[in-house]
Amino acid sequence: MTQSSSFKSHTGAILIGEDGRILSALGIGSDPRIKAMVSDSEWIEQAREKRMFPVLLAEESYVGHIADVADGHLILLSVPPGENVLNFVMSVDFAYDIIDHVLTDPYDAMAVINDKAHLTYISPVHEKFFGLRPGEGIGRRVREVIENTRLHHVVKTGVAEVGQIQRMGSSERVVSRHPIRRDDKVVGAIGRVMFKGPQQVQAMARRINALEAQVEAFKKETQVSSKGExxxxxxxxxxxxxxxxxxxxxxxxxxxxxxxxxxxxxxxxxxxxxxxxxxxxxxxxxxxxxxxxxxxxxxxxxxxxxxxxxxxxxxxxxxxxxxxxxxxxxxxxxxxxxxxxxxxxxxxxxxxxxxxxxxxxxxxxxxxxxxxxxxxxxxxxxxxxxxxxxxxxxxxxxxxxxxLPSLEERLEDIPLLANHFLREVAGQLNRPMPEVDYNVNEYLMERSWPGNIRQLRHVLERAFVFADEGRLTVTDFEAHAAEPGQDDSDTEFAFADNVPGGKLKDALDDLERRLVEDALSRFKGNKKKAAEFLGVSRSRLYKKMEN
Missing domain, CATH: 3.40.50.300 (P-loop containing nucleotide triphosphate hydrolases)
Known part of the structure; x- marks a missing residue:
């Protein structure tokens, strides 16, 4: 039909007599295509069985509801607010029965408010719980009707509250509250309450407490495990x-x-x-x-x-x-x-x-x-x-x-160990991580390590200190290696072998002087590097040099 657009509307109604004749049609109900549908007695019987059904036209889709009235049937049509409602009605033949169950479920009550926090709907089980006559709570502020409610907060903040415990009288209930949006604007809120007897709620509370205790124990165990890891x-x-x-x-x-x-x-x-x-x-x-x-x-x-x-x-x-x-x-x-x-x-x-x-x-x-x-x-x-x-x-x-395995038994770990120790030393000396030549790891893996990991760290630390900034090469290790027959792990004690006897202070002064001289010699007079190597400030190094 080329004139279908003239009937375009978001709602409609059709009144049908007992004989199947259309007695009245309003809005989209006046569309000839819809009139043709409702004139089919078989279609009417299917609609009456479902009570809620989809009506699909080329340019628009509608959700219909049929109700028996005196001497006939009334069909109401409306455009659903989104595809979810239409898909639900299209997919479920008993969509109406599900909605009716949700509204009348004795164990799952519902309350709906508008953006002013006034009640627009409260389910029968809710009314019975609060001692209200049917419809008595409609239009009133939700806080006046429902004890300890937070629906007014939800409609104000737009933030859902799911699985909350709410005390109502002498009982505790599990409550979920959700804001309702239309065109990105909060237009109301819906609250749903799981209604169960106090004994069931108390049993649930005991179960929750037991689970919380288990969770705390698990958290502690996990923390221990993570710290240990x-x-x-x-x-x-x-x-x-x-x-x-x-x-x-x-x-x-x-x-x-x-x-x-x-x-x-x-x-x-x-x-x-x-x-x-x-x-x-x-x-x-x-x-x-x-x-x-x-x-x-x-x-x-x-x-x-x-x-x-x-x-x-x-x-x-x-x-x-x-x-x-x-x-x-x-x-x-x-x-x-x-x-x-x-x-x-x-x-x-x-x-x-x-x-x-x-x-x-x-x-x-x-x-x-x-x-x-x-x-x-x-x-x-x-x-x-x-x-x-x-x-x-x-x-x-x-x-x-x-x-524990010796380093000789795990030479393949040397690259990882070297990278780890170099990062540590770089952090301690406040210097950037050096670029390591490709053949350094191979050189280290071919060496003997009687002092194991401690010796490896000592060798890496010494090479790092002597290396040109930014690059670590095999030369940095060879230039400052221990003397033939001397174990790297013992080089830090080399001076002690030649310390003169006598008073402890004199021996310490002599050892300190020789340490300073050795550091300056190693770094060719570079006082900054010598001070870093000795772990002292440059001003302290100057004082030691004067002495």
């Missing part, structure tokens, strides 16, 4: 040996049993101990590190077990807790345990058996709760054979033994 990532490398080591640490860390870490000097035993602690349930408490080889034999016992006031000359007036007391609820890491005196080994064994420590000069044992990690670069079995280490103590400290 940071320390695990500090064990640099992708070689099979390192990947296996990291996997062993993950498995062992949660187990509250002693661990003995074996490995050559400079292989990173303390890093492993820290990772074990941070991945363990004790990570919130302290990790107390003790280097048994660095403690004077006369002080080992007081350092480990503490002392009471006046127990020996020079003791603190209030006494002092030992390392085991400080490690209570946490982890104690005994590094170089193979160098511990036999007498102290006996007392350590007693602490491990009884979990009690007694301070030097005291007579009251204190209970301690700790996890023990030990480390050594010694052959403890050989020490046991020589009578230098107790066999019963060995079995106490070594239910699990971790053996």
């Amino acid at each position: 940071e320390f695990l990532d500090a064990i640099i490398g992708k070689s099979p040996a390192i990947q296996s080591l990291r996997e062993q640490i993950r498995k062992i860390a949660p187990l509250d049993i002693p661990v003995l870490i074996q490995g050559e000097s400079g292989t990173g035993k303390e890093l492993v101990a820290r990772a074990l602690h941070m991945l363990s349930p004790r990570s919130d408490a302290r990790l107390v590190t003790v280097n048994a080889a660095a403690l004077p034999e006369s002080l080992v016992e007081s350092e480990l077990f503490g002392y009471e006031s006046g127990s020996f000359t020079g003791a603190a007036k209030k006494g002092k807790p030992g390392k085991f007391e400080l490690a209570n609820k946490g982890t104690i890491f005994l590094d170089e345990i193979g160098d511990m005196p036999l007498e102290v080994q006996s007392k350590l064994l007693r602490v491990l058996q009884d979990r009690m420590v007694e301070r030097v000069g005291g007579d009251k044992p204190t209970h301690v709760d700790f996890r023990l990690c030990s480390a050594t670069n010694r052959d403890l079995q050989s020490f046991i054979d020589q009578g230098k280490f107790r066999m019963d103590l060995y079995y106490r400290i070594s239910p699990i033994v971790l053996t």
Whole structure:
């Protein structure tokens, strides 16, 4: 029909008599195409069965609703506000029944307000709950009708509130509130309430509380894991040996049993101990590190077990807790345990058996709760054979033994280690990361590393300091390498071999002077580089030069 546009309208109505004749038509209902549809008795029967149905014309689509009236049927037509409504009506034959269910569901109430926060609709179950007669709440401010509502906030802010708990009288309800927009403007809001009996809500609340407790426990576990992973990532490398080591640490860390870490000097035993602690349930408490080889034999016992006031000359007036007391609820890491005196080994064994420590000069044992990690670069079995280490103590400290690979066993990790150490040194010296020549890694991988990772870092740090700014070459390593037969890891002690005897101050002054002279010689008189190498300011270097 060429004149269809003359009937164009957004709404329409058609009144049909019992005999099927059209008695009246308004708006789009006057369109001959629609009149032809409604004149078909079969179409009318299908429409009555659905009650809500689509009406599709070439230039516009409508949603229709049919209702029985006296002596006939009334059809109302309107253009839907968007494709979603039309698609819903087109796809679902019982669309009307679904809408009716939503509006009358006894367990899911609904309230609708306009942009002035006045109620325009409230479902029957809502009216019954608030003691309202049908339609009594319409037109009133929502806050006057619904206790503790926030619908007026939602229509004002345009921000939805989903899954909120709202108290209504003596009950708590789960509520969702959504702004309704038309043409990007908030025109109202809809609130939906899950209506269940108080017992069901309380059961839900208990379940929510239990879940929240589980979530908190999971968050704590995740935080422990993430903190531990940071320390695990500090064990640099992708070689099979390192990947296996990291996997062993993950498995062992949660187990509250002693661990003995074996490995050559400079292989990173303390890093492993820290990772074990941070991945363990004790990570919130302290990790107390003790280097048994660095403690004077006369002080080992007081350092480990503490002392009471006046127990020996020079003791603190209030006494002092030992390392085991400080490690209570946490982890104690005994590094170089193979160098511990036999007498102290006996007392350590007693602490491990009884979990009690007694301070030097005291007579009251204190209970301690700790996890023990030990480390050594010694052959403890050989020490046991020589009578230098107790066999019963060995079995106490070594239910699990971790053996760390030497750098010689993981040469493929050198490029990653070198990059990591160079970045660290660059940050410490406040200098840019240098460009590394292609053959530097190959050069480093071909060298011998008796001092392991510690030696590698020392060599890289020294080459970085001497290198021309911006580039690191093999020459920078070769020019300042150790003398033939001398281990790089020992070069930092070379001066100590020639320090003269006599007063300590004189010896220190002489050593300091020679360090300054060596630094200036290495950098061909460049005072800035010499000061950076020595870790002092240039003004301090000038004073040392004057002296």
